[in-house]
Amino acid sequence: MTEPLTRIDSAVAGLSISPKDEKTETKPEKKTEKKDKGHKRVSSTANGVKNINDLEKDQIPIEIAIETQKLGWKLNTSPGLLEDKEALSKFLVTPPVKKIDLHFPLGLEVTARNLKGVTIKDGLDAIYKQFKKKADDELGDKPVLAGFEWDPEESWTKLIVHQKKEGAPPPSKKSKKKGGEDK
Known part of the structure; x- marks a missing residue:
């Protein structure tokens, strides 16, 4: 049993380590610089962006952007086809x-993520990813986003997605589509 210990000791204190010490002297400096900066993902997080679970612990209420109801x-x-590009860049909450x-009433749930703060576009992208391959008739009787609802009594960390029958895009687009179908 003493032999393996001496081998380990000799490897630590041996000559083979001195060249490594020179190499490791430069490497730890780099590592300490990285440690000072923090973990890569932490540095990409914007200031003021919270974790939803922390908000729940601190009982901080969230407000949903009203622009989602008007889209x-x-x-x-x-x-990306929406005309209101400014609304897409605003924070969702x-x-x-x-x-x-984002929780749908029938049970589907999607997660919107952005380390710099979830925007309306991030929320719509997460939903679109689930529905992009569905035909219009597969979407059911409510294919249009009506908005989101936050109910802290049901779940602090989820938004309920509401849908409606007809969208509110500018009338010119609807009339063009209807005109094109009639012709």
Whole structure:
């Protein structure tokens, strides 16, 4: 039993380590610099962006952006096609969070994530990812986003997704589509 210990001791105190010591002297300096900066993912998090679970612990209420009710967005169309680009860049909830679950009444749940704060576009992208391959008739009788609801009594960390029958895009688009179908 003493032999393995001496081998380990000799490896630690031996000559073979002195060249490694020179190499490790430069490496730990780099490592300590990285430690001072923090973990890579932590540094990519924007200031003021919270974890939804921390908000629940501290009982901090969240507010949903009102712009989500005005989009008139169909669940199987790309959020990039929406005209209101400014609304897409706004935070989905205040205070901004890193991730939030979006719960549909029939049980589907998607998660929107963004380390710099979940935006409306992030929420729509998460929903679109689930519905992009569905045809219009597969979406059911309510294919348009009506908005989100936060019910802290049901779940502090989830938003309930509400849907409606018709969207509210500008009338010119609807009339063009209807006109194109009639012709």
